[in-house]
Ligand SMILES: Cc1ncc(C[n+]2csc(CCOP(=O)(O)OP(=O)(O)O)c2C)c(N)n1
């Protein structure tokens with residue numbers, strides 16, 4: 078594809094997401110982050126690759142596993158961490174938490190924790206983009222589990238009928254919480270063929286390969302900007318960790334996890350960059366050192382940030 | 397008497413029913429292989445197999461609706477929501493189907509079904525995961541709503557709910573799953589619609605249910621230390637609720653504070669207050685006082701969430717403001 082890409086920066090972003098999530102896990106164990114915490118570990122290549130193709134006028138919509146999407150969209154790492162710590166400096170002043178991240182200035186429109194609830198919202202954003210004749214589009218991330226909600230199918234049909242500028246981005250990580258998709262879906266583990274029902278062009282991509290994801294997304298984005306209506310991408314990916322920090326993963330064997338971990342983009346991708354002569358190992362090392370520092374600083378920022386004022390409970394209820 | 401947790405009390409009632417009645421089966425998300433989001437169903441798949449413990453897709457509207465259909469055909473499904481907040485996506489089926497079918501069919505149809513869900517705030521799950529919609533469902537005729545506050549009641553109410561020939565919604569306070577209590581070995585049941593006077597006293601009546609019983613009991617302890625004789629009533633059933641027990645108590649104490657753990661606006665206690673106003677005002681020495689959580693969406697931050705949640709101090713303030721005690 079033609080778009081210019083800083084391939085090293087894609088690594089920096091993926092590594093940032095990975096380290097951010099590791100820091101989240103640590104601070105969850107310390108009780109500094111609470112509630113439900115869903116990590117994006119293993120899926121970095123999908124969010125980073127896809128979001129790297131977007132422009133400033135585009136919207137990004139995510140679900141509760143949203144830290145990776147937020148970071149890839151450029152949400153400030155300090156404010157994101159502060160939100161998870163429930164502090165006044167957080168993206169939602171501590172009111173949203175991990176599952177409800179919003180940064181409207183960045184076009185990051187949530188962080189939605191009712192499975193599939195974000196789909197019509199994304200369609201509505203796209204409707205406004207179409208209505209206002211902007212060149213913007215909306216990308217909506219969701220999981221395999223979300224496809225079993227009625228609202229998913231309703232939204233697909235609506236978007237197709239109205240030719241909305243929306244990219245439906247399925248991150249098929251093979252499980253919805255403790256339920257493997259094979260046990261709860263008629264039609265096997267491939268979703269993209271089914272999109273023919275809605276006449277939505279659909280592609281499958283290796284979600285562990287950030288360049289492949291980027292390429293597939295660029296193609297879909299170009300079609301949407303060309304007025305061709307909704308597009309659908311299914312990335313096959315995997316979360317290396319439990320559904321949330323409360324998940325003991327009794328439902329799956331460690332061999333399966335190990336198998337996927339061999340394709341870990343955080344290891345595979347930089348090796349590929351080295352082999353291709355695009356990066357030198359000291360550049361990789363330097364990125365790692367810098368990102369480690371950024372994440373450590375974010376934790377420090379969050380820890381030192383003030384708790385919200387108690388009177389804050391009454392603000393933001395109505396506009 | 398042996399002590400068990402509220403979680404195990406619920407599980408015992410479900411297990412007994414699965415053992416004794418082949419028409420009983422369960423459906424819900426991650427209730428089988430995962431063992432249940434709150435582990436209420438842990439181990440049941442192994443014991444009863446996948447025909448009776450059905451893991452569902454994330455399709456609340458469809459599997460609740462299918463539960464209703466199965467109940468209409470004579471089975472006795474127990475359907476679990478992972479959280480009462482997720483019941484919203486299936487409210488149409490619960491209200492328009494489960495609750496209305498009998499009436500609309502002129503009594504031809506019954507829907508003997510249990511719908512259960514963890515409810516309540518307090519562990520920083522934020523706005524979409526901390527709600528208490530038992531208060532909404534309590535308004536709907538054609539179904540019953542119960543909410544236990546301890547293992548004894550959980551077992552007794554769940555036994556009754558499963559045997560009931562109507563849709564019964566069991567709202568389970570998520571914060572109380574680990575709460576321990578003594579349970580007798582017999583097969584007692586608790587009649588749906590009957591409140592429990594958990595503490596007798598003569599100066600003031602405190603009424604609550606579910607998780608609200610914890611701050612209510614704390615407040616009662618503090619008042620008792622001050623020499624106030626407190627009567628405490630656990631509503632146990634929100635629909636129908638037992639106004640008679642509350643009126644009898646108020647006739648004795650002449651003072652009453654109604655305590656919702658959920659948001660105050662539209663809480664179950666609003667209905668109780670209205671009834672008391674109508675049929676017990678001549679017995680009351682002051683206003684019917686209400687306590688509830690603040691009427692805002694649930695915030696994530698711990699300090700904010702605790703500020704929104706009602707607590708024992710709020711009860712004491714209401715007692716002081718209403719009755720100078
Ligand atoms: C309506 C609703 N039902 C159930 C849940 C609980 N829940 C949260 S995430 C999840 C699994 C979703 O899986 P999937 O869509 O595949 O996304 P993944 O977590 O794998 O990224 C479930 C059941 C919820 N949040 N909302």
Ligand SMILES: [Mg+2]
Nearest residue numbers: 220221252253
């Ligand atoms: Mg999934």
